[in-house]
Amino acid sequence: xxxxxxxxxxxxxxxxxxxxxxxxxxxxxxxxxxxxxxxxxxxxxxxxxxxxxxxxxxx
Amino acid sequence: xxxxxxxxxxxxxxxxxxxxxxxxxxxxxxxxxxxxxxxxxxxxxxxxxxxxxxxxxxxxxxxxxxxxxxxxxxxxxxxxxxxxxxxxxxxxxxxxxxxxxxxxxxxxxxxxxxxxxxxxxxxxxxxxxxxxxxxxxxxxxxxxxxxxxxxxxxxxxxxxxxxxxxxxxxxxxxxxxxxxxxxxxxxxxxxxxxxxxxxxxxxxxxxxxxxxxxxxxxxxxxxxxxxxxxxxxxxxxxxxxxxxxxxxxxxxxxxxxxxxxxxxxxxxxxxxxxxxxxxxxxxxxxxxxxxxxxxxxxxxxxxxxxxxxxxxxxxxxxxxxxxxxxxxxxxxxxxxxxxxxxxxxxxxxxxxxxxxxxxxxxxxxxxxxxxxxxxxxxxxxxxxxxxxxxxxxxxxxxxxxxxx
Ligand SMILES: Cc1cc2nc3c(=O)[nH]c(=O)nc-3n(C[C@H](O)[C@H](O)[C@H](O)COP(=O)(O)OP(=O)(O)OC[C@H]3O[C@@H](n4cnc5c(N)ncnc54)[C@H](O)[C@@H]3O)c2cc1C
Ligand code: SF4
Ligand code: SF4
Numbered sequence: 420x421x422x423x424x425x426x427x428x429x430x431x432x433x434x435x436x437x438x439x440x441x442x443x444x445x446x447x448x449x450x451x452x453x454x455x456x457x458x459x460x461x462x463x464x465x466x467x468x469x470x471x472x473x474x475x476x477x478x
Numbered sequence: 479x480x481x482x483x484x485x486x487x488x489x490x491x492x493x494x495x496x497x498x499x500x501x502x503x504x505x506x507x508x509x510x511x512x513x514x515x516x517x518x519x520x521x522x523x524x525x526x527x528x529x530x531x532x533x534x535x536x537x538x539x540x541x542x543x544x545x546x547x548x549x550x551x552x553x554x555x556x557x558x559x560x561x562x563x564x565x566x567x568x569x570x571x572x573x574x575x576x577x578x579x580x581x582x583x584x585x586x587x588x589x590x591x592x593x594x595x596x597x598x599x600x601x602x603x604x605x606x607x608x609x610x611x612x613x614x615x616x617x618x619x620x621x622x623x624x625x626x627x628x629x630x631x632x633x634x635x636x637x638x639x640x641x642x643x644x645x646x647x648x649x650x651x652x653x654x655x656x657x658x659x660x661x662x663x664x665x666x667x668x669x670x671x672x673x674x675x676x677x678x679x680x681x682x683x684x685x686x687x688x689x690x691x692x693x694x695x696x697x698x699x700x701x702x703x704x705x706x707x708x709x710x711x712x713x714x715x716x717x718x719x720x721x722x723x724x725x726x727x728x729x730x731x732x733x734x735x736x737x738x739x740x741x742x743x744x745x746x747x748x749x750x751x752x753x754x755x756x757x758x759x760x761x762x763x764x765x766x767x768x769x770x771x772x773x774x775x776x777x778x779x780x781x782x783x784x785x786x787x788x789x790x791x792x793x794x795x796x797x798x799x800x801x802x803x804x805x806x807x808x809x810x811x812x813x814x815x816x817x818x819x820x821x822x823x824x825x826x827x828x829x830x831x832x833x834x835x836x837x838x839x840x841x842x843x844x845x846x847x848x849x850x851x852x853x854x855x856x857x858x859x860x861x862x863x864x865x866x867x868x869x870x871x872x873x874x875x876x877x878x879x880x881x882x
Binding site: 434435436437438440441442443444446450451452467470471472473474475 | 598651652738
């Protein structure tokens, strides 16, 4: 079992490609052009977003 | 801002799916509004930019040289150890397009036919009356607006938040998404400047492949897209896969990276539900992508045509129910979805093949074999290889290993 934690975001790496939004089952990620926000109230800490991210901006 | 309070169709997303919907709806004299969150339609590009000739023909799109920048005559496939298979046709089998320009063409066409398009307009939610979707809320330059629609078309790409906010589950399972990363490289020499090159390797492209899609030549040097698509759940990032692979390619490595792209591709989770009362999902938003090679532009535009047909009839009959709109889903599966579904199965088998077995397979095929079998579309080669394998007893033994 992986530890339960929020994903960690490194904005300087982000390409704003929305891959993370596509796999987030909780609609907890909000992307608007060059701003990605995590809604901690919705996030279920599944870390799917960290796996899909093509560049490792979410870990 | 200049838009009306009510439209026949409001489209969320200005990619190929949304733009084609706008064009076809405007041609039918429907009142249509398209909202695109980015400040420029056509950018950023999340795409290898390859489009097969079959799509130009099917969709009636003229390959204007302003966007159809490089004719492609076939493909060259590289095995993990570097053995190559060349599949070359006499006639061009597709183009690499400059998508930034292609989408501008589509946007201008839609506007010229009477559609209204707004860039930098993000749909943040849908309006609902009971179970009926009746419009959207959007933000444009910091200000919030509401607009009514008889039908909302969710064409917002792989992220597909609009359909999900309306209650349609389009979340992508990690297993069904590929993670992609790409450079447009310039000042390089491509071995085959008029073929697409596909490199198969489980080491550098787990489940997917690496590609070179050439876009042109200047001063004796080539430029084009060099990218990778891998299994979404892979622990290595797509960027790392591409960078490590480039280290093994001395000639390519010398090139300049003039554009960096990333993006994800829904490659397999076809949806059996793509409509709600007053809403239709089209393109990547509805996972309408070829599961083997990840191409989705043509499929998205074809689905848009179908969506407009169904919506026009729904409006005419004044029946905006899910039940009526779901004809779109049924018709789409008949036209395209069932074919794609059978490819999902083939992909699952292909992706299990080890690099070693892949080598044996490639060694017993010739470019000629593939050519004979491919007979047409630019990206059909992977499919053809599978077919050929099934027929050869030696290869079938290898395959049996993977068919369990
Ligand atoms: C790395 C990579 C390589 C690819 N290579 C190819 C290829 O060579 N050939 C091919 O045919 N296909 C390719 N594809 C697939 C292809 O890019 C997609 O299938 C295609 O773009 C789908 O079109 P679409 O209109 O459905 O979505 P998109 O092109 O993604 O358009 C969706 C639009 O909606 C906008 N949007 C999102 N949310 C909102 C919102 N809330 N409000 C308003 N607007 C919103 C987005 O900004 C975007 O402009 C590739 C994909 C990737 C990631
Ligand atoms: S998947 Fe990664 S690069 Fe893409 S938007 Fe999310 S955090 Fe940014
Ligand atoms: S951890 Fe899971 S729920 Fe949280 S943002 Fe990432 S994908 Fe969404």
